Each structure stands twice: as C-alpha cells, then as structure tokens.
Amino acid sequence: MASPMHTEFVHIPAGAAHVEGMLELPPDPVGVVLFAHGSGSSRFSPRNNAVAGALRNARIGTLLVDLLTPQEDQTYRTRFDIALLTQRLQLAAERLHTLPRTRALPIGLFGASTGAAAALRLAAAQGSEIAAVVSRGGRPDMAGLPALNKVAAPTLLIVGSLDTAVIELNQIAYAALHCAKRLEIVRGAGHLFEENGKLEAVSALAGDWFLRHMGAGESEGRPPRPPAAGRDEKRAH
Template sequence: MASSLHTELVRVPCGPVHVEGMLEIPPDPVGVVLFAHGSGSSRLSPRNNYVAAALRQSRIGTLLMDLLTATEDDDERMRFDIDLLTRRLDAAVDWLRHSPSASALPLGLFGASTGAAAALRVAAKRPDDIGALVSRGGRPDMAGEQVLKAVITPTLLIVGGFDSAVIALNQTALAALDCEKRMEIIPEAGHLFEEAGKLAKVASLAAGWFIRHMSTPEEDVAAHVKNASQARPEKRL
C-alpha cells in the first residue's frame, strides 16, 4: 500500500498535439476520476480543483487535464467544439487505461459545462471503461439525444437552484437518459456554485456517487462522503 499521495504531471498525446494534466492518486484508492472542464477553463479551475481535493480525501484519485492547448483556447469556437473535446477526453481515457499508476482502478468522469457533454459522449462510446459520471452545472443536452439514449453509465446531474435555464436543459437530458440516473438541484446556488457551502455540497454528492458505483460493497461510503464535505474552503482566484 502506498504511504503518500502519488503526484504526476502528465502529457497526453492527442493526435498532432499533447495536452497537460495532473494525476494525483491517494493511498489505497477505490478509483480514479477524470475531469472534463467547461469552456474557457482549464486544469487549474479552482472549482474543479476543490472538488478533486475532496474526492482524494475520499480515496479517489483524480486527473485534471487541459482539453485544449493554449493556442487553441484563444479561439472561442474551439471551446464549444464538442467533437474535439470528446476526442481529447477519449485520448485521456486511453492514457489512463495504460498508466501504471491508474490502469487497474475503476474510472469515473466529472464534467462541467461543455465538458459534461464530452464526458457523456465518451461514456456512450466506452461503456465498459466508465463506471460512473457526474455533471456539475453541465450542458448534457449538447451531447445529443441519440448519445444520451445510448449512455448506460450511472449518471448524476448537479445543478444550482438559481440556474433556471440550465435546470431546464438538464431535466430534458435526464428524461432522455436510459440508465441509472439522478438529478440534484442545490438550493440557492448559482451556475458556478460560488455561494457559501454550495461547492462543498457538490463535492459531497459527487464523492458519494463515485464511491457507490466504483468501490466494493464493503467500502464505508458514509465515512468517505463525510470527508468530502469537510474539505477546505475553496481558494478564490
């Protein structure tokens, strides 16, 4: 058993380019979660890093990666190119499946905004590889109705109570999904969950969902979720 956190800066090959990511695996992990950030964000997203830190406290490894190169990210059109984001995320899944540090671990996906659409497309394409999926303030509708119908991965959609437009889009996507599914609306939370305590609730829900679907029955789910809810407050950037 490892005695400390394994941290590794990685470069994932994606066709003619490489994108960077940070892989962090806690001791005795129950799984690993690959993060797909939203448009205009990156692996340095303070919100995704907050959730990732909480997951690691619950013995879940994390890989936060850039889906675009710095040059590509300057083009707003590429931020909304779901096909491109899906290919990049799919390449990261391939990388994890061959990583000495993570290849044996159950794999989950955490998507935010447009990253949720890419995560759902990868889940539909690779049902045997993806054990669970969580969307935070996501745009699952952008995955496409046929993709949503093909997803069999257990999927949790989390939306802020103040985010009325995104709530409606998630409700439509939820109806199209034909898998184990749930939608959680966090009261008095906006799209970015910046209100006090709201991001901690996201982390707690995500940890519980991943542990339920990626760990063995004897895992103490309640203890892990408690750890996630006690994560340190998010640092504002």
C-alpha cells in the first residue's frame, strides 16, 4: 500500500509579519519546489496549485507560501518590492533546510510574474544551494542585471506566444543569464496559460526541468538532456 501524502502547515516569522504556507510531500520525494507567486496572487492560486499537483505526481514536494500579508498585498509599492519578496522567499527556503522531512532534499524555485524576479534574486544569492529555477509568465527582468549575471542554478523561462510584451522582457533576462538555461515559448498561450492544455504544458516542462536538475533523471537511469542554447527556440505544446 502506497504511503500517504504528507501535508504540513508552515508558519514562518518574518519580522513584524509572518509567512504562511502549505508543504505537501509525496512518498519518497526527489526534491522540493518552493513557489513564489506574483503580485495580487497567493498560495491559493489555482494555476500554481495545478502545477504543484503535477509536480507532486512526479515525486517532487511543494511548498506554496504567501510572501505578503493580506494588508501588504493591498499596497501597490509592496506588491512590487522585489527585495522584500526575495527576503520572504529566503526565509521560506531556510525553513526547508530545517524541517526533518525536507532538510536533505534539493530545493527548486518556481516563480510567476514578480515572483520569478524574487526566485532569481534568491538563486543568485544562494548559488549551488538552489537546484533549479522555473519561471511561468514571469518578469525575470525585474531581478536586475547584477542578480541575473550571478544565477548559477539551471533556469527555465516559460512564456506564452500570445504574451508578446513579456516574451521580449524574458529574452532580455535570458541574455543576461550565464547558467544552463532555456526559453520555452508555448504556442497559443496567453499570459495566464488559461487556454486548453497550456497549463498542462507548463507543468510537463517544469516537472522535466526539476527532475533532471535534481538528479532524478540520472538516478532512474535516464540520461539528462542538454539545455537548449538558443533563446529563440520555440516548441509547440
């Protein structure tokens, strides 16, 4: 009989505020992914939860957190404070290092919108402690060139082909990355990937990226695929 999913509410002090999240671990996880939501969103985001569910089906644990309090999320300036979002994300990552069930697991970061910028800044600061980063419809450009230049973790940027303005911003960020990287453009998808089958495409891309860079591909006898070199690579999904 298969072991049940482990679910744990996580409460993290953050100065005068606190970060709340939900940790869910499948049996025998190969790693854990920390989600950084975008402005105006939360750990209850249906899109992030759909991706998280697919990752757990692939034996990857997930921690979805609220990086801002409800009051902070009402303020435009706070919602776009990348430094604050990064600080809160770091606190969540540090908690994963202390929890008995996750402290030995590789950590990945999944960011959407402004959360992608926070994920990349954290990856730049933590170096090899971050196994991989995935951005969905993100604003990686908001991480800033100094941080993007320092990212060592393999990074996958996913953008919808209909999200033309964000494609350009992702191409700018992609050029500044010096790590293993890939830019995937999902044809027929808009900014939120609400079109039929497009969020499933995101989940498949993210799961494959995390599994390979968390070492699961090698451990299961599957050779890792080399990262794509061209930023203009496009695939239909």
